[in-house]
Amino acid sequence: MRIVQLANAYSPTSGGLRTVVDALGRGYVAAGHDRVLVIPGKRHTREEGESGLVVTFPGVPVSGGYRVIPRFAPVRELLEELKPDTVEVSDKATLAAAGPWARENGVGAVLISHERLDAVTAARFPHAWRTGNRLLRPALHRRSRNLAEGYDAIVVASAFAGQEFDGTSAPLCEIPLGVDLDLFRPRPAAREAGPDAxxxxxxxxxxxxxxxxxxxxxxxxxxxxxxxxxxxxxxxxxxxxxxxxxxxxxxxxxxxxxxxxxxxxxxxxxxxxxxxxxxxxxxxxxxxxxxxxxxxxxxxxxxxxxxxxxxxxxxxxxxxxxxxxxxxxxxxxxxxxxxxxxxxxxxxxxxxxxxxxxxxxxxxxxxxxxxxxxxxEEFPWSRTIASMLALHDRLPGDRGPLATGTGTRSGPG
Structure with a gap:
C-alpha cells in the first residue's frame, strides 16, 4: 500500500506534529508499505531515505518559524503522479484540499486532527474569544464540520479533540498517540536523597x-x-x-x-x-x-x-x-x-x-x-501504528468497508 503523508508546519522545531508524522511514517515503512512524505521547505526537493520518499515544496514562512505550502496545485500534480492508495493529511489549511481530491480520484483519505480550531483560537486570542465567541464558535464548528465531510475518516487522539467534529457525517476514529518507551525512560537509579517538600x-x-x-x-x-x-x-x-x-x-x-x-x-x-x-x-x-x-x-x-x-x-x-x-x-x-x-x-x-x-x-x-x-507503558507507538494501518486498509476503495472506532482508547486510570 502506498500512503502519502501531507503535513504543513513541519520543521525541526515543530514538536508534536513532526513526532507523530515521523513515528507513523517509520512504522508504515517497517510494516512493508510505501510511504511518501510531503512537507514545506525553503525550496523544491525530492529525496529518497530510509523512511521513504520525502518531497518538499517551497513554503511561505509563518509565525513560530514554520512554513506553509501556499497552493495545493503543485501537490495535486504530485499526487496524480504518485497514484497513492491513501492520503493522510496533518493540516487544516492549504493541504486539506487533498481530501476532496482523493474522493474524486477513488483514493482513501484520512485527516489527523492535531489541534481544535475553537480551543486554539480561544487560547491564542482570549480577548477576541471572550467578546465574540457567540459568533466565532458556530463559525469555527461549521468550518470543522465542512472540512471533515471531505474525508473518509477523521482521526482524533482524545475525547476532547473529537468534540470539534460533533455532528459531522465523516467517521470519527479515536486513536491515542504513542511514546518511544526506549528513548523516554526513567533515570537508571533513584537519587540517594530527594527533596521532602x-x-x-x-x-x-x-x-x-x-x-x-x-x-x-x-x-x-x-x-x-x-x-x-x-x-x-x-x-x-x-x-x-x-x-x-x-x-x-x-x-x-x-x-x-x-x-x-x-x-x-x-x-x-x-x-x-x-x-x-x-x-x-x-x-x-x-x-x-x-x-x-x-x-x-x-x-x-x-x-x-x-x-x-x-x-x-x-x-x-x-x-x-x-x-x-x-x-x-x-x-x-x-x-x-x-x-x-x-x-x-x-x-x-x-x-x-x-x-x-x-x-x-x-x-x-x-x-x-x-x-x-x-x-x-499503555501507549506504545506500535499500538498507534497498528491502529492507523488498520484504518488505512479499510478506507473506501477495493480494501473493504470502513469501520469506525479504529483502535481502542485507554482513559484515565
Missing part, C-alpha cells in the same frame, strides 16, 4: 497572594535547589508557558525552594524572560537531542504542561514515560492521560499549578515515578 508548603501555596512576588536567586542550570520543575514545549501564547513562571513565583512566596528549566523556543520567549527576571528559571532554547531532553526530564521532580487546548499531550506522555509526574491544565485532552499518582490536572494559572506541585510532592517519590511510567 510536602511539609515545607504552607496552606497558602495556592492563593493569589503568592503570584507576583519577585523572589528568587536567579539560579541557572546546575544550581538547582529544592523541587526541580521542567517545562518542555513551544513558547507561544496558546501553550500558556507564563503559567509555569507564575507557578514558580507562587511556590517561592509559599516558602518552597524550586528551580524551573524551560526547553523550547517561540514568540513568547523574550516576554517570558522578562517575567522570570530574578527567579530561579533557566531558558535553554530548543534542545534538538531528544535523548538529552529525555534524560533531563527524567531528572525532574515534576513537569508542567499548562497548555489549555491540548488535543492529546505528547509532552505529557513523554514525561510520564521518564517516570516524572505531570501537572496539566484541567481543560483540553492532556488530562485524559493521567492516572492516580501520575500527576494532576489544575486550572491553568500559577497559583493552581503551584498548589498541584505541592500536592504531588507529598506523594512518595518511588510511588509517583512508578505510577507515571506504568501509565505511559
Amino acid at each position: 510536602g511539609s515545607d508548603v504552607g496552606p497558602d501555596v495556592g492563593s493569589d497572594a503568592g503570584v507576583g512576588a519577585s523572589v528568587g536567586t536567579g539560579a541557572g542550570a546546575g544550581e538547582r535547589a529544592g523541587v526541580h520543575l521542567v517545562y518542555s514545549g513551544r513558547l507561544s501564547v496558546e501553550k500558556n508557558p507564563i503559567a509555569a513562571v507564575a507557578a514558580v513565583k507562587a511556590l517561592i512566596a509559599a516558602g518552597l525552594p524550586v528551580h524551573l528549566d524551560v526547553y523550547g523556543t517561540g514568540s513568547q520567549r523574550h516576554h517570558l524572560e522578562r517575567a522570570a527576571a530574578g527567579l530561579p528559571i533557566a531558558f535553554h532554547g530548543h534542545l534538538a537531542d531528544r535523548a538529552e531532553l529525555a534524560a533531563r526530564i527524567a531528572e525532574a521532580d515534576v513537569v508542567l504542561a499548562p497548555g489549555p487546548a491540548e488535543t492529546f499531550g505528547l509532552s505529557v506522555l513523554e514525561a510520564m514515560a521518564c517516570g516524572t509526574p505531570v501537572i496539566t491544565a484541567d481543560t483540553g485532552g492532556a488530562g485524559e492521560l493521567l492516572a492516580p499518582h501520575a500527576g494532576l490536572a489544575a486550572a491553568s494559572n500559577g497559583p493552581a499549578f503551584a498548589g498541584a506541585v505541592a500536592q504531588v510532592m507529598e506523594w512518595p517519590e518511588a510511588e509517583r515515578r512508578a505510577a507515571a511510567r506504568l501509565r505511559a
Whole structure:
C-alpha cells in the first residue's frame, strides 16, 4: 500500500506534529508499505531515505518559524503522479484540499486532527474569544464540520479533540498517540536523597497572594535547589508557558525552594524572560537531542504542561514515560492521560499549578515515578501504528468497508 503523508508546519522545531508524522511514517515503512512524505521547505526537493520518499515544496514562512505550502496545485500534480492508495493529511489549511481530491480520484483519505480550531483560537486570542465567541464558535464548528465531510475518516487522539467534529457525517476514529518507551525512560537509579517538600508548603501555596512576588536567586542550570520543575514545549501564547513562571513565583512566596528549566523556543520567549527576571528559571532554547531532553526530564521532580487546548499531550506522555509526574491544565485532552499518582490536572494559572506541585510532592517519590511510567507503558507507538494501518486498509476503495472506532482508547486510570 502506498500512503502519502501531507503535513504543513513541519520543521525541526515543530514538536508534536513532526513526532507523530515521523513515528507513523517509520512504522508504515517497517510494516512493508510505501510511504511518501510531503512537507514545506525553503525550496523544491525530492529525496529518497530510509523512511521513504520525502518531497518538499517551497513554503511561505509563518509565525513560530514554520512554513506553509501556499497552493495545493503543485501537490495535486504530485499526487496524480504518485497514484497513492491513501492520503493522510496533518493540516487544516492549504493541504486539506487533498481530501476532496482523493474522493474524486477513488483514493482513501484520512485527516489527523492535531489541534481544535475553537480551543486554539480561544487560547491564542482570549480577548477576541471572550467578546465574540457567540459568533466565532458556530463559525469555527461549521468550518470543522465542512472540512471533515471531505474525508473518509477523521482521526482524533482524545475525547476532547473529537468534540470539534460533533455532528459531522465523516467517521470519527479515536486513536491515542504513542511514546518511544526506549528513548523516554526513567533515570537508571533513584537519587540517594530527594527533596521532602510536602511539609515545607504552607496552606497558602495556592492563593493569589503568592503570584507576583519577585523572589528568587536567579539560579541557572546546575544550581538547582529544592523541587526541580521542567517545562518542555513551544513558547507561544496558546501553550500558556507564563503559567509555569507564575507557578514558580507562587511556590517561592509559599516558602518552597524550586528551580524551573524551560526547553523550547517561540514568540513568547523574550516576554517570558522578562517575567522570570530574578527567579530561579533557566531558558535553554530548543534542545534538538531528544535523548538529552529525555534524560533531563527524567531528572525532574515534576513537569508542567499548562497548555489549555491540548488535543492529546505528547509532552505529557513523554514525561510520564521518564517516570516524572505531570501537572496539566484541567481543560483540553492532556488530562485524559493521567492516572492516580501520575500527576494532576489544575486550572491553568500559577497559583493552581503551584498548589498541584505541592500536592504531588507529598506523594512518595518511588510511588509517583512508578505510577507515571506504568501509565505511559499503555501507549506504545506500535499500538498507534497498528491502529492507523488498520484504518488505512479499510478506507473506501477495493480494501473493504470502513469501520469506525479504529483502535481502542485507554482513559484515565
